Amino acid sequence: MKRFFPVYVRVPLIFFTCYGLLEYFIDSGDKPAMIAYPSVMLLLGLILLVIIALEIVASASNNIINQLMTPEERAQKEALDNTPISQLPFVKNLLQKLTKTHGLENEKEIELEHDYDGIKELDNDLPPWWVYLFYATVIFGVIYIGKYHLFGGDNQIQELEKDMMIAQKEIEEYKKTAPDLLTADKVVLLTDAGDISAGKAIFDANCVACHRADGGGGIGPNLTDEYWILGGDVKEIFNTIMEGGRDGKGMVAWKQQIKPSDIQKVASYILSLQGKNPADGKAPEGDKVAASAGAAPVKNDSLVAPQASAPDA
Structure with missing residues (x-):
């Protein structure tokens, strides 16, 4: 058997077989098991050491057996080793x-x-x-x-078409419940206290630098009045946060930093600020938008001329 699998073939073969089995049975996601779990790397190192140790012991045993053989037995063994495989x-x-x-x-x-x-x-x-x-x-x-x-x-084309139909249905079902595949047309106003609280936490972490903690506006516009540059419906606010404001002078797009499901919570929190109107809030900007099904009722009736040059909401 050693003629078919010399040591330089046996050791890598056994090692990579063990590695393949570990990769197959250990769920490590997109990463290799030895990267996701350092203990796997330690185990592979131990396996390699054991394989090398066994090869050293086997080689030493063969040398001892050869020394104990008679010249006739040694010659017979050499003749067998030199016999063509066929x-x-x-x-x-x-x-x-x-x-x-x-x-x-x-x-x-x-x-x-x-x-x-x-x-x-x-x-x-x-x-x-x-x-x-x-x-x-x-x-x-x-x-x-x-x-x-x-x-x-079914022939192969029919099997492929059926598999594609099943896969498409599974994708559609997944999209119905997958929050991170949320798009503007599927956004609804959230009213649950937990969602509003989560939206506030995200707003405080990312938006207060431009809009202030109370939403009264700073670099960015006032989010507590009824004036909006790019629309005040929850879908429009969601889209503005996702895609950013106007080119060159609006808010940056947040879709790479914040998940769509969380952006929906932020948009809902922003609409919960309607009517609060802090005393030192920034002057209104954009167009007046009446309260709709997607926005909280507006309590502020003050009319101030909009300023179109400020950053977008």
Whole structure:
């Protein structure tokens, strides 16, 4: 066996087989198991050390056995080691069973009476491997005809179309409940206290630098009045936060930093600020927007001329 798998083949083969099994049975997501779990790397290192140790012990044992052999036994072993693989007994027996070849000394037994200018024909049987392969193709053909021509089985194109339909349905079902695939047309105003509180936390962490903690506006516009530069409906506010404001002078897009489901909470929190109007709030900017199904009722009726040059809401 060592002739087929020398040490420089055995060690990598055993090691990578162990690594493949660990990768298969350990769920590490998109990362390799040895990166996701450092303990796996330690285990692989231990396995490699054990393999090397076993090879060293086996090599030392072979050396001791060779020293204990008689010269005749050693010569016999060397002769066996130098025998071509095709001449090994078990290889010869396997080839004989698969081919049923006859030796040159037995050709006279299978010679036919045909003689063409001194060239004689041998009555060799078909090789068993060829016969077995032929039988396998016949069985496959019968099954194929029965499934696809007699019982109406789906061909590859039909199977692909059905799998694509199933996959599309699964994607649509997933989109119905996947918050991070939320788009502006699916956004609704959230009124749950937990959602509003979560929106406030995100707002405090990212938005107060431009809009102040009370929403009264600083670099950015006042979010507590009824004037909006890019629309005051919850869907419009969601889209503004996602995609950013006007090119060159508006708010940056937050879709890379904040998940859509969280942006919906921020938009809902912003609308909960309607009507608070802090005393030192920034002057209104944009167009007056009446309260709608997507916005909280507006309590401020003050009319101040809008300033279109300020950053977007």
